[in-house]
Amino acid sequence: MAKNETRRRAIADAGLRLLAAEGSRGLTHRAVDQEAGTPVGTTSNYFRSREALIEGLVERIGERLAPTVDDLGRRASDAPSPALFADYLRDIVRRLSEDRDVTLALFELRLESSRRPELAAVLGAWQRAGFEGDVAFNAAAGLPGGRREIALFHYAIDGLLLDRLTTPIDPETPTDDIIDDLVAGLLR
Numbered sequence: 001m002a003k004n005e006t007r008r009r010a011i012a013d014a015g016l017r018l019l020a021a022e023g024s025r026g027l028t029h030r031a032v033d034q035e036a037g038t039p040v041g042t043t044s045n046y047f048r049s050r051e052a053l054i055e056g057l058v059e060r061i062g063e064r065l066a067p068t069v070d071d072l073g074r075r076a077s078d079a080p081s082p083a084l085f086a087d088y089l090r091d092i093v094r095r096l097s098e099d100r101d102v103t104l105a106l107f108e109l110r111l112e113s114s115r116r117p118e119l120a121a122v123l124g125a126w127q128r129a130g131f132e133g134d135v136a137f138n139a140a141a142g143l144p145g146g147r148r149e150i151a152l153f154h155y156a157i158d159g160l161l162l163d164r165l166t167t168p169i170d171p172e173t174p175t176d177d178i179i180d181d182l183v184a185g186l187l188r
Helices: 007-023 029-036 042-046 050-065 068-078 082-098 100-113 119-139 148-166 175-186
Strands: none
Touching: 007 029, 007 042, 007 050, 007 100, 029 042, 029 050, 042 082, 042 100, 042 175, 050 100, 050 119, 050 148, 082 148, 082 175, 100 119, 119 148
């Protein structure tokens, strides 16, 4: 029987909500079924093992956080500049901030990957692919900064989002101002 992709995505979305709310200990097939409102056993029909479920969640994170074709197209037609790079970073932070459950689930998976080598392999491959995509986009768009700067921005954005989605150290400073300062500091 062919799997229903809409249902598969809905189950993965329920898994992401659960992971964000309960952490990795709360991520079970039965709990995902309950969160998704599906009959017991439905999640295991789509994701046979915990590893398959986690791989499905990582895949869904990528789908939900990907930039739109319109966003990429708009940036491709703009002249390369630090301001364009800052706009690109603001879009990344916006997507990560607006989809809070997905970002918290991603942080949960990253923490879990420090204890589970098989998850580290899956998540690491996904993160490296995303990083390489960012480096390629930056080069193709003629934006300033190379591999080192892109890596530094990834580190900074991870920290910024962890701060903003948990207990901010400086909630009064607008996130856009922080991004502008990061770009100015890292793209001399």
